[in-house]
Amino acid sequence: MKISARISAIVAAAAILAAAFGFYAVAGEGNEPMTEKFVNFTMRDSLMRSYEVFRKGGEARVAFMGGSVTTREWRNAVMDFLKKKFPGTRFDFIMAGIGGTDANLGAFRLPSDVFGSGKVDLFFLEFAVNGGDVKATEGIIRQAKRLNPDIDIVIMYFACTGYMQDFNAGRVPSWIRQHDKVAEYYGIPVLFLYREVAEHIKADALTWEEFSTDSVHPTSMGCKIYSGCIIDFLKQAWSDPKLAVPAPDTRLPEKLKSSCYENGRYIDINSAKVKSGFASLDNWRPGKTCNFAPPVDVLEATEPGSELSLDFRGTAVGIYTIVGFDAGKIEYSIDGNPFRTKDQFDVYCDQFHRPCYLIFDSNLPEGRHTLVLRVSANKNTKSIGTAVRILKFMAN
Structure with a gap:
């Protein structure tokens, strides 16, 4: 055999x-x-x-x-x-x-x-x-x-x-x-x-x-x-239980990458300051999903021009989101710099809603910063909407 x-x-x-x-x-x-x-x-x-x-x-x-x-x-x-x-x-x-x-x-x-x-x-x-x-x-x-x-x-x-x-x-x-x-x-x-x-x-x-x-x-x-x-x-x-127990790693070596995400964390969506359009949506339950189990609480905007800001401390900032059939483009600015655009819609968005993330910048100087987000009117041609649904903000 x-x-x-x-x-x-x-x-x-x-x-x-x-x-x-x-x-x-x-x-x-x-x-x-x-x-x-x-x-x-x-x-x-x-x-x-x-x-x-x-x-x-x-x-x-x-x-x-x-x-x-x-x-x-x-x-x-x-x-x-x-x-x-x-x-x-x-x-x-x-x-x-x-x-x-x-x-x-x-x-x-x-x-x-x-x-x-x-x-x-x-x-x-x-x-x-x-x-x-x-x-x-x-x-x-x-x-x-x-x-x-x-x-x-x-x-x-x-x-x-x-x-x-x-x-x-x-x-x-x-x-x-x-x-x-x-x-x-x-x-x-x-x-x-x-x-x-x-x-x-x-x-x-x-x-x-x-x-x-x-x-x-x-x-x-x-x-x-x-x-x-x-x-x-x-x-x-664990074959030799008499092996010595190492001392705690209380002193870490120098970083391989000075910008590594060693302070990565979530920031609650309630920390954002809403200017227009965004609203908390509790127990949101979309149709077809992948890689998460609804319901979830999100900060949602579906109309172009919706805007919010977030004050944070760190060297990196982003968002943890749910994207799907109606995912829109996001315009963002950090510390008053010119707005840039990121498109949430990708190759999986026409199949289901799923968790995703965007990192807007990971090389900021250490200190306090302000992120401004707004929903773009210029949507992806494959998307059926301009939605932004935020689960958490992220900072390092």
């Missing part, structure tokens, strides 16, 4: 085998799985801070942040493993995945979406598929370490068809190079999950169609592969 024909049954047992025997199950030469440890990772710093918190028992918090793949079922096996390994610990698991979003937005939503319930002890992070440059990834890392100097962070590099092509060509994907530059600088462990998938496909032990339903989202089998790798990594990281 071909290995690819057996992989479904083998991988289906992977989570059970990993939990019971401490290994990641992969296809072997016979009809039985061979025991092969997951090796596609770089350890760097240890995970003994979180281990010590979990070992002592009591309350602990584990967060998962990323795009749509972060929302998938692979997390369930990882959470079950942690609960079984540390039965005396009451875990609070935070799911901070939002489909179609990258590390840029992640840096601004980190304080509320990840740390909104308190300090996080173990933080799984993945934006290599959706992107986000060094300043975004570094901003997330620095802010997380500042919010909890004892945090353990694990960065994951998930698989997509583009990364399979890069692997076969002997290239490291561009986003992964950028994210790994940050991980190496700050001593953060990384899991090369895309490489694990690519190696199995190259060895005819797996097909992409078995692993994913499209170009990136894992099937149930794909989720078992991810969870099996992550669980085996954790077992190896």
Whole structure:
């Protein structure tokens, strides 16, 4: 029987085998799985801070942040493993995945979406598929370490068809190079999950169609592969409980990017000063949606010329919005400078309403600034309206 024909049954047992025997199950030469440890990772710093918190028992918090793949079922096996390994610990698991979003937005939503319930002890992070440059990834890392100097962070590099092509060509994907530059600088462990998938496909032990339903989202089998790798990594990281617990990271090194989003945050829509047209709309519930669950509260304007202003402190400013069929163009000015225009309507807007963001400027001088927004009368020809619906303002 071909290995690819057996992989479904083998991988289906992977989570059970990993939990019971401490290994990641992969296809072997016979009809039985061979025991092969997951090796596609770089350890760097240890995970003994979180281990010590979990070992002592009591309350602990584990967060998962990323795009749509972060929302998938692979997390369930990882959470079950942690609960079984540390039965005396009451875990609070935070799911901070939002489909179609990258590390840029992640840096601004980190304080509320990840740390909104308190300090996080173990933080799984993945934006290599959706992107986000060094300043975004570094901003997330620095802010997380500042919010909890004892945090353990694990960065994951998930698989997509583009990364399979890069692997076969002997290239490291561009986003992964950028994210790994940050991980190496700050001593953060990384899991090369895309490489694990690519190696199995190259060895005819797996097909992409078995692993994913499209170009990136894992099937149930794909989720078992991810969870099996992550669980085996954790077992190896915690294989020697006598390892020293590192001191807290209370003194961070110099920044790689001086403009990184280390102070990224949301600003409530009620902080804006409305001049005309904009109004609060509670429990807004659009028709067809993607990557969010209505109802939501928005600050809405649908008429050209509607205008508001926002006073803020920082070096960057933007908005977190809902865009869709009627998304309009936005005219903006910062500190009295000439107005510029950004078009909210993109290739997905004619399909559904979804969360999106715009960053108007990320290189402002530190200090107080004023943002002025107004709805443009010059709409995209594909849009059916000129709507602007703001969930949050963003500043760094």
